[in-house]
Amino acid sequence: MFKDPFVNLIYFLSFSISMILTSNYVGWIIHFLIFFITILFYLKSIDSIIKGLKPLLYYFPLMLFFYVVFSLLLTSNSFIQIINEAFFGFIKLIVMVGAMTIFLESKYVNNIINHFRTLWSKTNIHWEWPEDIFVFLSMTQRFYPTVQSNWSSMFSTRKSLGIDNNRSHIDKLIFAAKNLPNILLLHLHWADDIALAMKLRGYGSKFPRGVTFPSRLKFIHLIQIFIIISFFWIIQKIEAL
Numbered sequence: 672m673f674k675d676p677f678v679n680l681i682y683f684l685s686f687s688i689s690m691i692l693t694s695n696y697v698g699w700i701i702h703f704l705i706f707f708i709t710i711l712f713y714l715k716s717i718d719s720i721i722k723g724l725k726p727l728l729y730y731f732p733l734m735l736f737f738y739v740v741f742s743l744l745l746t747s748n749s750f751i752q753i754i755n756e757a758f759f760g761f762i763k764l765i766v767m768v769g770a771m772t773i774f775l776e777s778k779y780v781n782n783i784i785n786h787f788r789t790l791w792s793k794t795n796i797h798w799e800w801p802e803d804i805f806v807f808l809s810m811t812q813r814f815y816p817t818v819q820s821n822w823s824s825m826f827s828t829r830k831s832l833g834i835d836n837n838r839s840h841i842d843k844l845i846f847a848a849k850n851l852p853n854i855l856l857l858h859l860h861w862a863d864d865i866a867l868a869m870k871l872r873g874y875g876s877k878f879p880r881g882v883t884f885p886s887r888l889k890f891i892h893l894i895q896i897f898i899i900i901s902f903f904w905i906i907q908k909i910e911a912l
Contacts, residue, residue: 676782677888678895683774687767689903698910699762706766709773716776723772724765731761782886784808789885810865814858821854 673679686709690702710717735757742753788805 673895675786675888675892675895676886677786678892678899679774679777680783681896682899683770685899685903686770689906690763690767690770692907693763693910695910696759698906699759699766701906701909702766706770709770713773713777716773719776720769720772723768727761727765727768735761784812785882785884786886786888788882790888792882792885810862814862818854818858822851825850825854 673682686702686705693699693702710720738757739750739753742748742756743750746753748756784805791801791805
């Protein structure tokens with residue numbers, strides 16, 4: 672939607688915060704229309720949005736049951752009021768998860784860390800711990816697709832062999848709890864090897880570290896950020912009328 676990754680982050684973050692602050696169905700309709708218009712810019716991400724919402728839809732009856740039971744026991748609200756609050760909160764959650772899924776699926780999300788590193792480097796502050804955080808985030812961003820690919824390949828292999836065809840969700844959760852730590856440990860060892868190679872090349876001996884491909888925050892981007900924040904601020908004022 673926006674070419675600059677930082678502006679894109681501000682847009683989806685402002686949308687999510689504004690959605691959290693929504694307290695009536697008028698505000699929800701406004702945010703749903705904004706969400707629908709946003710989807711038009713990310714039609715390729717519709718499949719990912721549906722996959723991200725499936726767990727919420729699957730476990731919603733169970734969550735609704737526990738919410739209603741505890742609300743009846745701990746509050747004096749009527750049953751109709753409790754159901755209304757539950758559905759309103761669920762609708763807000765659906766829209767928020769959908770919006771953040773779009774952001775995570777956008778092609779500019781990979782430049783977010785580089786953008787923050789660029790902003791930090793311009794401050795000329797020689798602190799080591801922010802640099803270490805940026806390195807950690809960069810390594811996490813690098814290894815996450817590999818972890819995801821290995822995990823998907825393992826499940827696909829077991830499914831093709833007919834091992835997991837009749838397993839329940841509980842069995843799959845137990846299987847994940849037993850095998851996911853092994854995959855994470857494997858990639859942790861790879862990360863240690865990369866960190867050792869970085870140290871041998873002298874990486875980390877000087878601060879602040881440079882940015883190989885620095886991003887540029889232009890004046891037009893500041894105007895876009897101001898318009899985005901003002902837009903959602905106006906929406907909140909309209910809801911309060």
